[in-house]
Amino acid sequence: MTAPSSSFATLLPNLVLAAVRNALEEDLGLSGDITTDATVAPDARTEALLAARKPGIVSGLALAEAAFRELDPECAFTIEIEDGTAVAAGGTIARISGNARAILSAERVALNFMGRMCGIATLTRRYVDAVAGTRARIVDTRKTTPGLRAFEKYAVRCGGGHNHRFGLFDAVLIKDNHIVAAGGIEAAIKAAKATAGHMTKIEVEVDTLDQLEIVMREKIDCVLLDNMAPAELRKAVAIVAGRCLTEASGGVNLDTVRDIAASGVDMISVGALTHSAPVLDLGLDFVTPVKKSPARKA
CATH class of the missing domain: 3.90.1170.20 (Quinolinate phosphoribosyl transferase, N-terminal domain)
Structure with missing residues (x-):
C-alpha cells in the first residue's frame, strides 16, 4: 500500500x-x-x-x-x-x-x-490506491455513525482520503429536494447566495447535463454530478471546463472508481468509506x- x-x-x-x-x-x-x-x-x-x-x-x-x-x-x-x-x-x-x-x-x-x-x-x-495517477481525490460524506463523525472523518484522512463538509453548517450543498422546494435550480442558487457568508462555499447537485448547463450560468464553487456514467461524466467535465470543481457521486465502488476517476472529475465522494467499512x-x-x-x- x-x-x-x-x-x-x-x-x-x-x-x-x-x-x-x-x-x-x-x-x-x-x-x-x-x-x-x-x-x-x-x-x-x-x-x-x-x-x-x-x-x-x-x-x-x-x-x-x-x-x-x-x-x-x-x-x-x-x-x-x-x-x-x-x-x-x-x-x-x-x-x-x-x-x-x-x-x-x-x-x-x-x-x-x-x-x-x-x-x-x-x-x-x-x-x-485505485485512483492513483488521476486527478481525482477520494472524499467522504455525512453518512457516519451518529456521535462519531469527527473520528470517522479523521480515519478517512489517515487512509489518504479527504473530508467533504463536516456537517450542515459549514458549506451550502443544494440537492434535488432543495431545488424543488425553492422552485428551481436558479432560484435555489440565488437564495443561497443571498444568505451565505462570503467565506461559505456553494455546491449544487445535478443529475442531467441539461441541469448542468443551467447551473453553469451561475457562479458556484462546485457541482455534484450525481449517478452519472463515466461517459456522461466526461461530457460534464467538458461543459464545466474548469469554471468550478467537479464531484462525482453515486454508483461508486472499488470496481467502478477507476473509470469514474478517468473522466477527469476533481473529487469522488464515497459513502461506503464510513457506512460500510469492515x-x-x-x-x-x-x-x-x-x-x-x-x-x-x-
Whole structure:
C-alpha cells in the first residue's frame, strides 16, 4: 500500500476524552467490571500488546490511549506504528503497561474505537490506491455513525482520503429536494447566495447535463454530478471546463472508481468509506505474567 497522500490533523483532546468517557460509562455501568474485579488483584500490574490480526492502516491511537489512561493515569502507552501507517498481520501497534485491572477494563473500548477507525482508514486507502495517477481525490460524506463523525472523518484522512463538509453548517450543498422546494435550480442558487457568508462555499447537485448547463450560468464553487456514467461524466467535465470543481457521486465502488476517476472529475465522494467499512480485526494480549506491585518502603 502507498503512503497517505495528504497530512491529517490530530484529534482535539476534548473530543477524544468525552467520547472515551461515554464509552467507558456505557461498558462499566453502575457496578464496574465485575469479572476483572473478582479475578485480578487491585494492585496487579502487567504489560500487553495491541496488535493487528489482519493487515490494514492504523487509526485511532489517541482514543485507545485515552481509554487506558482514564482508568490508570500512570499507564504507559508506547506507540509502535503511528496513525496513517500500514500494519502487517501480527504487527504490534502499541505496548501498554500498567494496572492489570485498568488494562482489562479499558480493552474493549480501546479496541472498538480503533477497530472501527482502522477499518475506515484501510478501506479508504484501497480507494485512494485505485485512483492513483488521476486527478481525482477520494472524499467522504455525512453518512457516519451518529456521535462519531469527527473520528470517522479523521480515519478517512489517515487512509489518504479527504473530508467533504463536516456537517450542515459549514458549506451550502443544494440537492434535488432543495431545488424543488425553492422552485428551481436558479432560484435555489440565488437564495443561497443571498444568505451565505462570503467565506461559505456553494455546491449544487445535478443529475442531467441539461441541469448542468443551467447551473453553469451561475457562479458556484462546485457541482455534484450525481449517478452519472463515466461517459456522461466526461461530457460534464467538458461543459464545466474548469469554471468550478467537479464531484462525482453515486454508483461508486472499488470496481467502478477507476473509470469514474478517468473522466477527469476533481473529487469522488464515497459513502461506503464510513457506512460500510469492515472493522479491522485487532487484539490485546498480555505478554508478561500478572504480578503485584512492589511494596513501597515506608
